[in-house]
Amino acid sequence: MRFGMPWPGADVAREAEQVGVGAFCTGDFVDHDAYTTLAEIVASTERALVGPAIAYAFARTPYAHATAMRQLHATAPGRLFLGLGSAAYRINRDWFGVPADRPVDRIAETVDVVRAWLHAENGEKIRYSGEFYAIDADVRAPVLGRLEIPVLLAAFNKRMAATAGRVADGMIGHGLFTRSWWNDVVRPAVEKGMASGERTDRPLEQGWIITAVNDTEPERAIADARRMIAFYLTVKTYDPFVTHHGWEGPVEQLRGAFRQGDTDAMAAAVTDEILTEIAVCGTTSEAKEQLARRTDALPHDVGYFAPPSFLVGRKRRAAYARASLGLLDGPVPGTPAR
Structure with a gap:
């Protein structure tokens, strides 16, 4: 597998590529746009896989997703992937003002339409007739041509994981994922989806790893990971995950602390078991040992060292990103040759 990281900026990225980081990802939020950042990543890297992990699927039309990837492909052929996420119901309804019902069915169709645009050949109409989208495009300009850019879906619970296995090229796992959630819940659901879609190729796996390394102040790094x-x-979307692990008590405590605005109590409610199952944190040597123990709890293809972002400023996130490079002992297997 490759190790990657959320985009840490050009300076850290240059160092990261040199020591073997094989992928960079970006995402969407109110202060940053996935494709604008992705253009910066493409311009600042040479070999790594790059793509959104994730872009909000319904904040843009399938046409807009595909067009952005087509333009970036001209500069980074063979390096791109497209990760899409449905986002929360309220975000779709209240932020984007778009329909938010039936997100699993809607995102499955979104993947089909994005692919229709990515696979479009010159001289052929792009047609699609579905429940959510109707496309009948006759593009006369000779600018098309089939692009094989993998489309992945962010999936947490069983139904979305099965949908990723059925319609997408793979899935992107959440930073909360544990060994048991990967192996006992997510991967069987993906396999079930593959069977229903009669797919035989192995779906790609990417995933986030909550990573906070600080050799000078390891306690601060651990507290940030807990928070x-x-x-x-x-x-509450993650309640099946909580129930699966038997963590209802601690989660009830941290949710109560969250309602009171007590972030220290939130962190304190995260037990040592929860921390060990989910995060890689502390000193470099401690984090290396934790990572080594999690070999079967990592995504098969790309694992992103993801610094904590909740109540963590940009400078400290950048410091965590640079510190995570110490977890690599050299070129990562699967990284493109230099």
């Missing part, structure tokens, strides 16, 4: 985990677990 990040707690923040994620306030989301």
Whole structure:
């Protein structure tokens, strides 16, 4: 597998590529756009895989997703992937003002339409007739041509994982994923989706790894990792994950602390078991040992060293990104030759 990282900026990225980081990803939020950042990544890197992990699927039309990837392909052929996520119901409804019902069915169709645009050949109409999209495009300009850019879906629970196995080229796992969630829940669901779609090729796996390394202040890094985990677990979408691990008690505590605005109590509610199962944190040597123990709890293709972001400023996130490079002992297997 390759190790990667969320985009750390050009300076850290140059150092990261040199020591073997094989992928960079970006995403969407109110202060950054996935494709604008992706253009910066393409311009600042040479060999690594690059793509959004994830772009909000419904904030743009399938046409817009595909057009952005076509333009970037001209500069980074063979290096791109497209990760799409459905986002929360309220984000779609209240931020984007778009339909938010039936996200699993809607995103499955989105993948089909994005592929129709990516696979479009010159001189051929792009047609699609579905429940959510109807496309009948006759592009006369000779600018098309089939692009094989992998499309992945962010998947947490069983139904979305099965959909990724059925319609996408793979999936992107969440930073909360544990060994048991990967092996007992997610991968069987993906395989079930593959069977229903009669696919035989192995789906790609990418995933985030909550990573906080600080040799000078390891306690601060551990606290930041606990706080990040707690923040994620306030989301009720992840309740099946909580139940699967028997973590209802600690999660009830941290949600109560969150409602009170007590972020220290949120972090304190994350038990040592939860921290060990999810995060890689502490000193470099401690984090290396944790990573080595998690070999079967990592995505098969790309694992992103993801610094905590909840109540963590940009400078500290950049420091965590640079510190995570110490977890690599040289070129990562699968990294393109220099």
